[in-house]
Amino acid sequence: MLDFLARLLGRESPGSKNIAKERLRLVLIHDRADISPQLLQLLKNEIVAVISKYMEIDDKGLEVSLEHVDKQVALVANIPIRKMKRVANI
């Protein structure tokens, strides 16, 4: 059915609808999870602080985001490690 609809109307095109769709996708993730970008930033800072106690991380390559799969939202963190610490720095 959806393929049929896609053929009917949804030919991939460079039009502005793709921008709309992508923006909506991001906005709805936050709306549905009820979490603001500021809150996500705070969360990110704390995650970095905790993990930094145990390992040296590359905070430039760090990514923390909410992703939407079916009807669920997942918190996905990609944290590149430079090296492990031998002694906890607490």
Next chain:
Amino acid sequence: MSEVIVVTSGKGGVGKTTVTANIGAGLAMLGHKVVLIDADTGLRNLDVVLGMENRIVFDLTDVIEGKCRLRQAMIKDRRFGESLFMLPTAQTKDKSAVTEDDLRNICGQLREHFDYVIIDCPAGIEQGFQSAVAGAEKAIVVTAAEVAAVRDADRVVGILESKADIRDPKLIINRLRIEMVQRGDMMTLEDMHDILGLELLGVIPDDEAVVVATNRGEPVVVNEQTVAGRAFRDIVRRIQGEAVPLMNLESREGFFNRLRKIIGFR
């Protein structure tokens, strides 16, 4: 077996009232007994869309205050025999005049006598919305293929499911501009399905005939010559349980393109 359906959208101006009027008239044309409730107290419009604005004596708030009986406030649309009734609301009061319990109670009474009770919900998600959805067991979410309307529709779906316990609302995409979809400047049905994850009840192409019909106070569904009229007829048949395929929107456009070429207008 009667159904109580609320027509909602979150965002204003996407066509809730037009959809309510046309679904009601369409179901009445198929022989169902239908009552439409205008729950947009203070900003009522179902009366003008149906051309019944001069026939209102009592309204929903009079019923609630016990100034009249429910039957006295209901207006029969004579164009549809004994099939279509409308229960107007007050224009000079505000949303606080109608509570969730009031509408639950009135819907409960009406469903004894009608096949379909359809509620025209106000925009927003505040008190008026909450009252309007309280008596309903099903919902139709009307949206347009635009970011603001889709975002609000998604919010409303979340609230319907979590607070009003209305599962699986159905989607109507109103005022779809086929030529914009074809050149990639408007989201497709598939895009909308991807984003909202709702079952599609129907698509109403943007059609000037809707404005003309509203000017005259007659629902466009009556006129089978119009694209919007046919789209509403399909929606109504789906509501009564038939599996009706989506109308072929592209061939319509193709026809017009061919016509334009024939008459050399491009």
